[in-house]
Amino acid sequence: MICNVLNAALAPSHFFPPDPGSANLASLGGMVSTNASGNRAVKYGTTKHYVLGLEIVLADGRIIHTGSVLGRLLRDMI
Secondary structure: OEHHHHHHHHOOOOOOOOOOOOOOOOEHHHHHHHOOOOOOHHHHOOHHHHOOEEEEEOOOOOEEEEEOHHHHHHHHHO
């Protein structure tokens, strides 16, 4: 998903705070891998502040879950 597409889907009541200059082209996976930020990073933080965990599928088909118990608890509450 592209950053601007996500923000359009969340509008008008929510937004994804990291706002890189390339938000119209930036994929969420790319933003996570580079810890993207932008003008709002001073107030809201960078992408790493919004990632609770990841589910990664490796080339051989294995699945890896990262994150903490807190991340899983917060996700289940939403």
